[in-house]
Amino acid sequence: MMELLILLLLGVLAGIVAGLFGLGGGILFTPILFIVFSDAGIENPVILTIGSSLFCTFIAAFGSSVRQFQQKNFYWSEGITIGLMGAGGIYLGKLVITSPYYSQQEFVIFFSVLLLYVAYMFYRRGARNKNGIDQNSTPVTLLQSFVTGGLGGFVAALAGIGGGGVMVPLMNLVFKKSFARSVSISSLAIVLISLSGWLQLGFTGNSIGTLTKFQWGYVDFGAAFPLAVGGLLGGFVGALFNLKINRRYLQYAFSVLAIAMAIKLIVEVF
Helix, strand or coil, rough: CHHHHHHHHHHHHHHHHHHHHCCCHHCCCCCCCHHHHHHHCCCCCCHHHHHHHHHHHHHHHHHHHHHHHHHHCCCCCHHHHHHHHHHHHHHHHHHHHHCCCCCCHHHHHHHHHHHHHHHHHHHHHCCCCCCCCCEEEECEEEEEECHHHHHHHHHHHHHHCCHHHHHHHHHHCCCCCHHHHHHHHHHHHHHHHHHHHHHHHHHCCCCCCCCCCECCCCCCCCCCCCCCCCHHHHHHHHHHEEEEEEECHHHHHCCCCCHHHHHHHHHHCC
């Protein structure tokens, strides 16, 4: 019971940070679950972390998409197309993480590099002026959807995140779509990508040690659900403060936080 309460509180904190910085929760859910599973003595917690984090990300992304719909910033066809492409990327990534070559060390190195990349992107965004990107209103093409969704889904499977850290920069910086459009499309795509991810890992999973008895394959719902609910609650609080704090300072602050999380993961394993 105490562990579930701790996960709920950690979820609230993760949600506040996610809402404060305008993030999806996956980049925070994954390191939290990995550290919790590792400290609980679960043998090789990587794949359980990824499956459970994708479930958390599914709930968080669904809530984010509802908010985008209410704000009338919603793109059904592009989000669904990229999400379906991402399901294919998830399948390829699943082949990697279920192989004997993807251990704790490989996972931590990959996720730490991903955190450093996100830190750099936030620093770069904070350093340039607020409206420094072309506001291109043209739809995402089928080829762009294939590249965006495929890469997003592949990274999602390797790291247990939604893939937004790959998809938003691709659409915004490479394909020159507006930032608001890119975030909205990514939010809907992540719903499908994360859903596909935890379903695939649920069906694939064998009987392994978990934190709670509410397990299906490689997904520990008992650990993931309180974290996700806390994330939703905290997300609304963080979003309120987001409007009151200078965005440039928030972006610099998250860069520091991401680097700190990368160091924590590396110390945890090495």
